[in-house]
Amino acid sequence: MNIREWAAYAVDAVAAWQANWGDYQPHPSLAVDPDALARGLAELSERLTGNYPFFHPRYAGQMIKPPHPVAVVGYLAAMLINPNNHALDGGPPTAVMEREAVDALARMLGFEVHLGHLTSSGTIANLEALFVARETHPGRAIAIGADSHYTHARMSHLLGVPTRSVPADARGRMDLDALAELLAGGEVGTVVATLGTTSLGAIDPLDAILPLARSHGARVHVDAAYGGFYALLAGAGPDGLDPAPWRALAECDSVAIDPHKHGLQPYGCGAVLFRDPAVGRFYRHDSPYTYFTSGELHLGEISLECSRAGAAAAALWLTQRLLPLTVDGLGAVLAANLRAARAWARRIETTGALTLYQPPQLDIVTCYPTLDRPAMTAIDAASAAILHAGMSEADPVFLSTLRATRAALRQRHPSVIDDAASARILRSALMKPESETWVTWLHDRVAGLAAQARAGALPRPRP
Numbered sequence: 001m002n003i004r005e006w007a008a009y010a011v012d013a014v015a016a017w018q019a020n021w022g023d024y025q026p027h028p029s030l031a032v033d034p035d036a037l038a039r040g041l042a043e044l045s046e047r048l049t050g051n052y053p054f055f056h057p058r059y060a061g062q063m064i065k066p067p068h069p070v071a072v073v074g075y076l077a078a079m080l081i082n083p084n085n086h087a088l089d090g091g092p093p094t095a096v097m098e099r100e101a102v103d104a105l106a107r108m109l110g111f112e113v114h115l116g117h118l119t120s121s122g123t124i125a126n127l128e129a130l131f132v133a134r135e136t137h138p139g140r141a142i143a144i145g146a147d148s149h150y151t152h153a154r155m156s157h158l159l160g161v162p163t164r165s166v167p168a169d170a171r172g173r174m175d176l177d178a179l180a181e182l183l184a185g186g187e188v189g190t191v192v193a194t195l196g197t198t199s200l201g202a203i204d205p206l207d208a209i210l211p212l213a214r215s216h217g218a219r220v221h222v223d224a225a226y227g228g229f230y231a232l233l234a235g236a237g238p239d240g241l242d243p244a245p246w247r248a249l250a251e252c253d254s255v256a257i258d259p260h261k262h263g264l265q266p267y268g269c270g271a272v273l274f275r276d277p278a279v280g281r282f283y284r285h286d287s288p289y290t291y292f293t294s295g296e297l298h299l300g301e302i303s304l305e306c307s308r309a310g311a312a313a314a315a316l317w318l319t320q321r322l323l324p325l326t327v328d329g330l331g332a333v334l335a336a337n338l339r340a341a342r343a344w345a346r347r348i349e350t351t352g353a354l355t356l357y358q359p360p361q362l363d364i365v366t367c368y369p370t371l372d373r374p375a376m377t378a379i380d381a382a383s384a385a386i387l388h389a390g391m392s393e394a395d396p397v398f399l400s401t402l403r404a405t406r407a408a409l410r411q412r413h414p415s416v417i418d419d420a421a422s423a424r425i426l427r428s429a430l431m432k433p434e435s436e437t438w439v440t441w442l443h444d445r446v447a448g449l450a451a452q453a454r455a456g457a458l459p460r461p462r463p
């Protein structure tokens, strides 16, 4: 797709609409000198080269990649108008697009009815879900998995709701026995399950968590900020995922999902959906402004945020037109990620230089260099040395590290020598379908660095 051509289309289309409203003179105070602009833009472009190459398959580190070009041109077209989706009269067309795009998310999750909207981020989506949980279960605690995103503890603190941490099992999933014991204590009003943890891409056993929580009258919120779109691949053949946890989504009370993670969108696009539309009552507020276009609840009345980019809704809406939420649409992108992660994990297991930390449940691969004496301090130092050498050598590879606790590491690898409280290991989020054709390169490159680390041939990075 030629982004230059379609960006020009978007600019022209908006200019054509603007031309209908009659000529006017832009104010001279807004004029800029083209030479100064050229210099400023040259400096900006130069500064931006300081980024890691998130777009390239050699970048296999954090959860970052550019948006799909379709999202970029959709965003651009709407941004030139700059509608504000906090209220219907801030931009009626993008407000309708937001409804349609969120309806599509709800269908994907299996919600028959819902109340939902886009947010600036997964953090805000989770905040809204926890806010509603506080209102429906006042005075009761929120149970969060030990491997859940740190936002839950932070936002619960903000909301003044106590949290209880549920230990993780040997695959980074919420431990069911520990949850059962906690629920039996009667303090917990809400359980937060995660489908796709940020660290490992672990899938909590939602199909077991849900009935357990219900039997204690607890609410269930699902943080699917990272993994939610993988619902498309639940039960989808050999490339697919065990459908059981994903099918349980339809019965949960709320879900947070980030189109800016796996929905091909630029940052500024999260979403929260509630299964019971009646929770809209908790948002009621008296705005000093008059909303004059609609009698029904509109977006500004069902979200905690005020201004939000209508352009984010336009970008998501257009992306869903071209890459629909189906197995063959966005699902084909995600299936390639899964195949890449599985193929790399197999390679790690069948060759010696790296040790697989745990089998990937989604698209995140975790491993550490195989050492003659696998002490935690040595694993930590070698992983850090590989991360740094990978970025700085010719033919670079970009990874990230994950801090594994002593207990987590020894749970999976009892032979590891326990001489520190934690150790960094290597972690790669394979979010781009192109990674699939780079698995051999990625593996050989990282295994080569691991062999060097084992031989003590890599420079020690400064701590």
Ligand SMILES: *Cc1c(COP(=O)(O)O)cnc(C)c1O
Residues within 6 Å of the ligand: 120, 121, 122, 123, 124, 126, 149, 151, 194, 196, 197, 198, 223, 224, 225, 226, 258, 261, 270
């Ligand atoms: C990224 C992430 C979040 C936070 O979302 P932001 O969009 O970064 O605010 C919350 N939970 C999980 C599981 C995530 O991966």
